[in-house]
Structures are given as structure tokens and as C-alpha cells.
Amino acid sequence: MRDSLRLRIGWLHAWLGLLGGLVLFCIFLSGTLAVFDDEITLWMQPDAVVGTAQTPSPQAVTRTAAALEQAWRTRPFAFLMMPGARRPGLHVVSYDGHAFVGPTLDPADGHVVPLRATEGGAFFYDLHFTLRLGERYGALVVAVLALVMLVGVVSGVVLHVRGLVRDLLTFRPFAGRFRAWLDGHVLTGVLCLPFIVMMAYTGAVIEADLLFPVPRPVADDAAAVGVQTDGVPFEGVLARALGRGADVLAPDRIGFVLFDATRISVYRSDASRLAMTRDHVDFDRADGRFLGFVRSDPGGGRVQQVVDGLHIAQWTPWPMRWLYFLSGLAGTVLIGSGLVLFFIKRRSRFGATLPFRLGEGLVLAVVSGLPGASVGFLWANRLIPPSQAGRAGAEVAVFFGVWGLWAVGGVVASLAGCAAAGWRRALEVLGVLALCLPLLDWAVRPVGGGVSPGVTVGVWGVAVALGAAAVGVRWVLRRGRKA
């Protein structure tokens, strides 16, 4: 066989795409859902209304101070997240290895809002960021896969560079199966090329220190957090810090408040601008005295902040947020269609071999199983009793349980030589689960709950669109079988 450039690059694109694509599909889909992480959390906590005030009342500050002091007895690194436009309420939270968890207080009077325990949208963020493998190794795997994604994109551009404009205008969903999937793969790839390159590149740069560690002198960490100065009421110190912090940063620009043994640091909200600056105002922990306004580094550090902001997208207004979501979906379709194409192309030669069938079963489990498990996660949120102990973990267990069952079903169907039937059953189940989610929500949602109409419409709309897409692809598959 002639060792041509196109042949070699095609081989690289296909095999690297297969090996990396199975996990990259998971990273892209969970990242796409994490664009609306706060909204998903709001939808998953429908039990009570949380006040939408951006500035906490004096009574709320007093109760928040008490909640913080109580939290530090068992969680020494607990801190305060201030109310935001997308997520109302005061949150006394700490990191449990996967998400920031803790009680939500109403900014009007500071009472603890009785909300069900759930990881909410933070689950998808954690899945995207670390694959649930922890910050060190999980984030490293994700960063390496971002590089693999970039190799796939560069090799894909080399393959299709001659027909980029033509590919942008070509989509034949009712042509032959291979042609239809290839059109979808190339169309989404070309259409969202800048977005996909930007997300893969910034995702890798965010973890640059994990990919290419630079030896640096070890910073002298602050002393233990949560040490209270004797004799001075903490609520007064906190109120003074929040009030002066609001004067410096603007009341709706405070994101979170960190505490160490000597200082209280009021940080600028990530949603306030593109660069995630980490500008903060410091106060003395003992008496609330103003210590200074620490501005972020204007040099290379600012570049890093812009890179972080571009990827994490906390700054985005609603139209831009939806554009991120839709572009993320296109990236997910790009990877999923590439995985399907790999097996369609090789079916005639290797379709009867064990590795082929095993691989095709895994692709079925990932491409249809992950969306199914995500919808199952939302179903679990509505079906598990709100007061059940350990319900946040139970929701996660349902997610992985559904995905595991899906994987077993897909691999067994593929090994038995009925991959096409396996795809049809999987799409039917996905369609039913997604289309019935609004009905379930309507039936079991607590009366007088706190989910806004906009959030409800958003979740229902995405679920119905996913269900309709599953039913549509199922219909096209049936049509292809008859043909």
C-alpha cells in the first residue's frame, strides 16, 4: 500500500479518535451540561423558594456567621459563596472532593432553606473536569485527552482542508448510512472548528502545570482556617468585611469570601468579567479592619485569567451561554459521529471479529448510554425521597448504575451480532426517558417549589429535544433497515 500523507493522517485521525473519543465524548457532553450547572442545581432543588436578594440583610449576616462558625467545627476549610444572578442564596460550603456542599441560607433573613441534598449540576462539572477520579489524576487524564483532541482536530483539518467550504454546505441525512454520518461529522467539525479548538486548547492550558510541571519554591501556606479570635463577635467582623467589600467591588460583584487565621478575603465574582481575576479585598480577621485591595497580576497572569474565563465561561450573558451550550453539543455530535463512522467503515471487513464487536458495543454504551444515564440522574432526583439519608450519593449511584446497565446491554447485543437492534432499543429507551422527564417533573414536583419558569422551560426543552433526536435517529435507522 502506498505510504501517502492522506493515508497516514487518516489512520492517525481514526485510531486516535477511537481511543480518545470514548472518553472525550464523556468530557464534552458533561462539559456541555456543566455550562448550565447552576440552573441544573436549581432544577434539582425544587423544595423551597430561595430569596433572590443580592445583598444579605444584617440578620442574614448574623446567621451566616453562626453557620460558618458551626461549619468550621467539622469542616475547617468551609467558606461563604455570595448570592449571584444565576444562583440565589448564601452558601456555606466546603469541597468534598467532588463538589462544594453545604447549607443554603436565605439572604433576606438568614434562615436555612430546606433543600434536598444533591450534587446537582456540579456533578457534571466534576465529571467533565476530573472524570470523578480526583483533582490530581483525573484532571491530568482530561488534560492529556485535550491534547489528543487537538491532534485529532489538526489531523482532521489536514484531511479535509481541500473541501472545508463545500463540507460546510453538505448534509445528506437520508443518503447511505456512511455518507449521512460522515456529512454530520464533517459539518459539525467545520462549523464549530474555532470553538472546539478554543475549548480543547484552553482546557489543556488550564492544566498546564499538570502537563508540564515547573519546579517552583513551595509557598508558605496559611495557618489553619477557622480559628476564631477570642472576645470579638465574628458576625460584626463579617458584616464590616462584607459592607466594605461591597463598597470596593460593588454589591453584586462579590463572588465568595475566604477565611484564614488572620484575614478575611472578599473576592470578585467570576461572573463580573471575562478574566477570572481573583481580585480581592483583605480585612483583618480580628476586628474587620481594611487591609488592602489586592489586584491581580497585570502581566502573564492576566493571560491565564482570560484563558480560564474563556473556558469556564462564568462571565457569559444568556445568548452567549446558549451558544456555548449549542457549540458543545456540536462538539459532542462530532465525536459521537466519528466513533460510529469508525465501525461503519470497517464493518464489511472486520464485522465478525471479537475486537470489532466489543468496540462497537462500547461505542453504543458511550454514545447512547451517557445521555441516558444523564437523564436517569434527573429521574433519580425526582424519585428518591428528599429526606432520604445519603440521597446525593444515591443519585450518583443511579447515574453509574444506569450507565453500567446500558454498557452491559450494548456489549452483549454487539457480541451477539445484533448491534443494530441494540442501537434501536437504546434509542427507544433514551427517547422514552427524555420525553417523559417533563411529565415526571410535573407529577412529583413539590407544590410551591422554588424552580423558576425559565429554568423549568430550559430543562424540559432540552429533554424534549434530546428525546425527539433519539426518536428521529431511531426512525432513520428503521428506514435504513427497510431500504
Add this chain to the structure above:
Amino acid sequence: VRWIAEVAGFSGLMWILVEGLCRVLGRGGVSDDVMFAVQMGAIALLPVGVVALFGAVSWRARIIGRLVPMRRAWRV
């Protein structure tokens, strides 16, 4: 198998070069800003470099394929 070895080799080679550069510069007291620029450049160049090196082998084969007959003809 040869192509797998090539991809692994080129990736490993570039990784070692970049990692070594970061470590040398980091120990040399280079500022964080410069180090971050080096990391950003490395992340951009590594995927492009792997594809370029892997693709370039086919060009090398083609060029050698043209040069070798010329050399033989010159000797004759």
C-alpha cells in the same frame, strides 16, 4: 505497528523536549510569566508537531524515493 511506534515515538520525543525545557527554565529562575508562555506555546506546538512529524515521514519517503535514483544515475 510501525505507525503506532512512530506516533508514540514522536509524542514521547516532543513531550520529553518540552518537559525538559520547562524544568531547566523553572530551575533557572525564569519568571512565572515566561514559564506560562512556554507552557502555552508547548501545548499549541505539541499536537501540531506530532501530526507534522508523522505526516512528514511520507514526504521523506517520497523525497528519498526521488533522490536515490538520481544519485545512482550520477554515479553511473
